[in-house]
Amino acid sequence: MGMPEPWEWGEAQWRARVERVRAGRALRPAGWPSDARCAVALSFDSDHEATELRAGGGSIGRLAQGQYSSRRGVPRILDILERRGVPATFYVPAVVALLHPDEQRRLAAAGHEIGIHGWIHERTSPLPVQIERDLQLRSADTLHQVTGVRPVGIRTPSWDFSEHTLAITRDMGLEYDSSLMADDDCYELLLDGQPTGVIELPVEWIRDDAVYFATHHATGARPHLSPGDVYDIFRREFDAAWDEGGIFQLTLHPHHIGHRSRVWILDELIAHAQARGRVWFATHADVVQYARAHAM
Template sequence: MTDLQIKPLETWTWPQERFQKTLNRARAGRALKPASWPGNSRCAVALSFDSDHDTYELRDGGRSISALSQGQFGSRQGVPRIRALLQRHATPATFFVPAVTALHYPDEQRALVAEGHEIGLHGWIHERNTLLDGDTERELQLRAADTLEKIAGVRPAGIRTPSWDFSENTLRITSEMGLLYDSSLMADVDCYELLLHGVPCGVIELPVEWIRDDGAYLVMERWGSLRPQIAPHDILQIFIREFDAAFDEGGIFQVTMHPDIIGHRSRLWLLAELIEHIQRHQGVWFATHGDVVRHVRASCA
């Protein structure tokens, strides 16, 4: 049977109770927007980088040597260039790292921590959570946390699921692990508490959005006819407008980037220009995702 012949799920027959049960597996709860940011700053800026590296192809068996080489670029060129840029601007960031990436590039993670950056969970091998059973997803998430702690010397405080793929088990596992935050969902622009089956579960969301993700604009997929259609200058304008609005609202500007994507010379210019634009504003607090969430939790208790 082809995809076009698959019988549709007849959701129009569901009772209201089933809709509510489906929605309540992970739902946005109370908004958590602090009255102020540290140092009386007006806006918080949370830069993040997903260090997928080789895992994006290894996850599917590593058949394409070309794709693996593209992932290796992230460690050989992307991360060093990003580190130098962040150091030049005295800007902390969060790196979400698959455990297999950390195993292959342990010195990279140790150097990031030594420079004041945060290492967050990003799966074991960039797996797709919605294709896993709950026990397997839990085992991989725990194994990944243990591995990152052993390599980086700090246990991760938060998670970003690979590809932002969030299963019906993900929030329960994250809560059981005692993680402070998740950064995979998109219900708001400011932090919010996460509800599990309608009840606060102790996990705070620092939301993402494809609008603020470099991969949405710059990824090329050879066989899928997907080609970058937006020039770095135009992407910069989108990011600047997102920041300017966050600054006006006194909220959070969060952006997601990838070393093998943003780390190219013509694209790193985009990040440099963005940071310089932000730093021309008075009252901006650059912080890791973990520090943003800690401030939000303390301020909105």
């Protein structure tokens, strides 16, 4: 007999599945540094060539798109961040760090955070736990060797979070994860109902450029929203976060946002936030550390 289907599970089985990784205590501060009303945490997933390498590396065209991400996308992003005086977090697969070490050193030297983003942008959930642990440890070691800075946070590739990921993250002593979606604010992660000390800075597909700009090479599906429409969504998300006194977290990809017709979204969004005022721009690590220390 095969494994029972989900509709055949008993209550203990489906409860155990739900409770494996859960949101625990909320970590919303009463306020942010320097009397800021809102924390802005910008992030960039520097996937570059890794997503095609994960699939076997057979497409020269997709590898070239990955190289564009490094050659044009990241420099444009860095120019905007430097001009606006804004820090950010870059999540970098270890293979990308080895392919583009000078890029990562430039990021670190500019004060940006670099976080773990898998070894080769692998799918995490199908992996045996021993392999997942080895890849996560090797990724942390590689980023440390390339940049001289030990990463304190992780974002799983494609936000693919296995039943073992949290235990591995906790055992590595990482401070936070940024792959899950149970809240708008930071929260502590529970493993089988027990606090882990690992903080989640949640993401959301609404605040991710990939869902609006990705082109599916096999089906020919194309983006269905204009850059102006995407900017409007992001701006409304920021305005609502400001009104609530919370966090505006954004996930962007250099191979999407870094093109000439799109990169203005980043610049305009930062300008809008700065014009509204009382905004604290910070890395994901800084937001997590502050939320942990000042939660109500």
